[in-house]
Amino acid sequence: MPPRVPGLLSAPFRQVFLSSIRNPCAESEKKIMWQQHLRGVLFLHWPVSSDIIRPHLPACLEVDEYDKQAWISLVLLQMQAGATFSPWPRLRFAQVNLRTYVRCGALRGIWFFSVHAHHHWAAQVARWFTPIPYASATVHYQLRGSAGLAYARCRKACFLEFHIRFSWSEQPMHQGSLGSWLLERYHLLARDRQGTLLAGNFEHAPWTTFPVWVESYQLRAAPFADTVFASAPLAHFSPGLAGRFGAFVSMGTTTRC
Numbered sequence: 001m002p003p004r005v006p007g008l009l010s011a012p013f014r015q016v017f018l019s020s021i022r023n024p025c026a027e028s029e030k031k032i033m034w035q036q037h038l039r040g041v042l043f044l045h046w047p048v049s050s051d052i053i054r055p056h057l058p059a060c061l062e063v064d065e066y067d068k069q070a071w072i073s074l075v076l077l078q079m080q081a082g083a084t085f086s087p088w089p090r091l092r093f094a095q096v097n098l099r100t101y102v103r104c105g106a107l108r109g110i111w112f113f114s115v116h117a118h119h120h121w122a123a124q125v126a127r128w129f130t131p132i133p134y135a136s137a138t139v140h141y142q143l144r145g146s147a148g149l150a151y152a153r154c155r156k157a158c159f160l161e162f163h164i165r166f167s168w169s170e171q172p173m174h175q176g177s178l179g180s181w182l183l184e185r186y187h188l189l190a191r192d193r194q195g196t197l198l199a200g201n202f203e204h205a206p207w208t209t210f211p212v213w214v215e216s217y218q219l220r221a222a223p224f225a226d227t228v229f230a231s232a233p234l235a236h237f238s239p240g241l242a243g244r245f246g247a248f249v250s251m252g253t254t255t256r257c
Contacts, residue, residue, distance in 0.1 A: 037080040039240035040143045044074045044233040053100050056223050064101040064108055066181045072100050076150055093119035094141040096152045098221050109187035114158040131190035131198055164217040168210040168237040183207045197251040204243035209236040
């Protein structure tokens with residue numbers, strides 16, 4: 001069985017997260033917007049040329065690279081989320097996001113190309129209250145024992161066709177420097193409707209991951225050509241973790257994209 005999902009107050013969480021906080025995101029840290037519980041998280045990563053990513057990013061951001069190599073990742077998960085100020089029960093749904101890794105000055109973070117949720121109302125609320133590019137889509141995700149099966153489809157502008165069958169080892173893996181670089185990201189960058197660059201913090205414990213065997217998969221996802229995802233991905237699986245998402249704050253009035 002996978003290990004217990006780590007809590008927010010563990011010593012490793014404080015050491016890793018607090019060391020990553022840099023202004024201006026400290027303001028976001030103080031304004032917790034909602035709480036999330038991510039379960040059954042599958043990470044798939046593909047190395048790509050920065051030239052493939054660059055046209056799809058704001059001019060004010062730089063493509064972050066590991067050893068002169070850019071990366072695109074797809075993340076599949078089961079989400080449980082709720083606003084800290086809301087009396088309503090938390091929402092539960094399957095979700096797929098497509099992301100890359102960016103820099104804004106000294107700040108390293110994640111940039112979402114798309115976030116697909118199997119929950120129309122949750123996607124609408126997220127678009128109303130955040131700059132995250134949520135869209136409702138068909139996303140089915142099942143876990144049984146140490147195996148998983150999922151498929152997702154969206155025929156809108158944020159096109160997505162995805163299916164995968166996989167299994168994972170019950171022995172945790174050592175992430176290594178590349179794994180830590182890809183997974184231990186605590187900042188999200190996005191633009192509002194006026195083009196202002198915003199940043200939010202996602203507080204969470206360090207990821208515990210397991211080796212993955214991808215038995216079959218197919219991925220087509222906007223805005224990239226199918227060839228980007230043709231090679232076998234680097235994969236990690238985590239039982240999940242709890243986290244808190246801070247309100248988005250401006251990176252500065254002069255930072256417009």
